[in-house]
Amino acid sequence: MKYKSTRTKDSPLLDSAEVILKGIADDGGLFVPETIPKVTLDEIKSLIDKNYCGRAVAMLKKFLTDYDDFELNECVELAYDWFDVESKVPLTILISDEQHKDSPVGVMELYHGVSSAFKDMALQLLPRLMSKALKKVGETKEILILVATSGDTGKAALAGFADVPQTKIMVFYPAEGVSKIQKLQMVTQTGKNVNVTAVQGNFDDCQNGVKEIFANENIRAELDKLNVKLSSANSINWGRLVPQICYYFASYAEFVKSGSIKLGDSINVAVPTGNFGNILAAYYAKKMGVPFKKLICASNINNVLTDFFNTGVYDRNREFHKTITPSMDILISSNLERLLYHETNGDTKRVKNFMQELNTKGKYKIDNSLKKKLDKIFYATYVTEEETTNIIKEIFDNYKYLVDTHTAVAMMSVGKYRRNTHDMSPVLVAATASPFKFTGAVLKALGQPVEGVDDLEQLDNLSFFTKKNVPKNLAALGTAKILHENICNKEDMAQAVLKFAAE
Numbered sequence: 465m466k467y468k469s470t471r472t473k474d475s476p477l478l479d480s481a482e483v484i485l486k487g488i489a490d491d492g493g494l495f496v497p498e499t500i501p502k503v504t505l506d507e508i509k510s511l512i513d514k515n516y517c518g519r520a521v522a523m524l525k526k527f528l529t530d531y532d533d534f535e536l537n538e539c540v541e542l543a544y545d546w547f548d549v550e551s552k553v554p555l556t557i558l559i560s561d562e563q564h565k566d567s568p569v570g571v572m573e574l575y576h577g578v579s580s581a582f583k584d585m586a587l588q589l590l591p592r593l594m595s596k597a598l599k600k601v602g603e604t605k606e607i608l609i610l611v612a613t614s615g616d617t618g619k620a621a622l623a624g625f626a627d628v629p630q631t632k633i634m635v636f637y638p639a640e641g642v643s644k645i646q647k648l649q650m651v652t653q654t655g656k657n658v659n660v661t662a663v664q665g666n667f668d669d670c671q672n673g674v675k676e677i678f679a680n681e682n683i684r685a686e687l688d689k690l691n692v693k694l695s696s697a698n699s700i701n702w703g704r705l706v707p708q709i710c711y712y713f714a715s716y717a718e719f720v721k722s723g724s725i726k727l728g729d730s731i732n733v734a735v736p737t738g739n740f741g742n743i744l745a746a747y748y749a750k751k752m753g754v755p756f757k758k759l760i761c762a763s764n765i766n767n768v769l770t771d772f773f774n775t776g777v778y779d780r781n782r783e784f785h786k787t788i789t790p791s792m793d794i795l796i797s798s799n800l801e802r803l804l805y806h807e808t809n810g811d812t813k814r815v816k817n818f819m820q821e822l823n824t825k826g827k828y829k830i831d832n833s834l835k836k837k838l839d840k841i842f843y844a845t846y847v848t849e850e851e852t853t854n855i856i857k858e859i860f861d862n863y864k865y866l867v868d869t870h871t872a873v874a875m876m877s878v879g880k881y882r883r884n885t886h887d888m889s890p891v892l893v894a895a896t897a898s899p900f901k902f903t904g905a906v907l908k909a910l911g912q913p914v915e916g917v918d919d920l921e922q923l924d925n926l927s928f929f930t931k932k933n934v935p936k937n938l939a940a941l942g943t944a945k946i947l948h949e950n951i952c953n954k955e956d957m958a959q960a961v962l963k964f965a966a967e
């Protein structure tokens with residue numbers, strides 16, 4: 465399997481190891497597989513008796529053809545080793561009553577990794593794939609991953625790269641801009657190759673600082689002397705997308721195994737969407753042959769994607785809202801570019817034009833025939849803050865099942881879809897964060913007091929009220945040793961990078 469760019473017709477064909485290391489194509493486009501591999505129902509059937517790692521390897525093999533089985537097995541086993549449940553991605557099936565037993569909702573819990581959010585699914589595997597890729601392409605330099613984080617990605621990336629050979633990771637976060645739990649998650653990170661630095665400034669300062677370092681030739685030259693090369697672990701990296709495709713197959717197999725659906729039954733999928741990575745993985749799974757009918761693209765009030773699918777116009781010129789689903793507060797959904805590429809049958813010229821218009825005018829419009837194609841695949845809707853809060857309580861009251869705010873957006877979207885279309889097919893819902901990761905909003909939704917209650921205390925309160933256990937990684941935060949106390953001015957970030965690179 466070879467990969468090419470979304471923006472140039474005859475762009476060079478690269479192996480997966482190369483595209484995982486490069487991250488982004490030389491023309492600024494995203495890497496896409498030359499063809500989308502097919503998976504038969506028989507192959508899906510053969511997944512049923514495998515565990516999560518076995519299922520993941522079977523699907524990774526389709527895309528990462530330059531890695532052998534042994535390598536893939538080793539990467540996957542190490543990646544998901546820590547997960548706090550044996551099944552790695554448990555599927556909880558909710559059925560409202562006997563009358564609706566043909567309309568089960570399967571909740572695919574993607575948050576049992578070290579950071580308690582779904583980013584772990586990809587960020588635990590990507591570093592290991594990168595480390596192997598370095599050997600494959602004969603790279604002898606050390607890779608230094610730079611991350612600017614507003615809170616969530618930082619921990620997942622740190623935990624993923626910790627002690628991975630031939631890599632180092634450095635995370636910058638805004639000193640006053642992350643929650644107490646997010647900060648504790650990062651500053652207690654162990655590993656010989658990790659650095660966590662607070663920046664006196666906001667998230668934009670962190671992000672701009674990192675961008676400037678990437679663009680600065682002098683720093684690159686200095687790093688070169690130290691035998692270090694910069695890289696990133698963005699959600700547009702193919703190595704982050706491909707691990708996500710796996711869980712759609714694994715969960716479909718699990719759904720069949722549960723007896724709630726039969727092999728071959730068509731189901732819908734609902735995904736709380738921000739950067740369009742997770743739902744794009746569902747799209748690839750559908751294209752490959754898993755019987756997915758509609759992909760429900762669930763947004764919060766930053767509903768740029770809802771408008772795009774419903775009107776054909778992508779327009780980022782709008783007010784930005786800070787919500788209780790911060791990981792979906794995004795106005796540029798970068799991974800959409802890959803969808804446009806595939807659904808225009810690889811029309812790189814059109815994709816490039818769309819992206820140029822997005823860059824210069826902040827918007828673009830697709831034509832009617834393309835919109836019709838997307839209508840067949842996607843159903844897009846958005847959910848208000850109040851609806852999000854209400855559905856958390858409703859699900860808890862009805863099922864004694866607890867969801868976080870992001871998952872709640874997807875659950876609410878399923879309700880909207882079913883009411884509007886009367887399609888009551890089974891649904892697979894992506895649960896993207898532990899409810900204990902967004903404790904304040906979840907407690908509030910359940911009518912519990914939060915004002916003046918410390919973040920760590922909130923964990924205990926939520927556990928007490930719902931009789932659910934705090935995930936062990938979060939429970940340990942109160943007593944974990946603080947290992948990183950670095951703080952720097954935004955002007956000094958480059959200096960901090962050079963210092964860490966030399967260590």
Ligand SMILES: *Cc1c(COP(=O)(O)O)cnc(C)c1O
Nearest residue numbers: 737738739740741742791896897
């Ligand atoms: C990142 C994230 C999302 C959005 O996923 P995308 O792949 O960016 O669409 C949703 N929920 C949570 C909890 C996340 O961390």
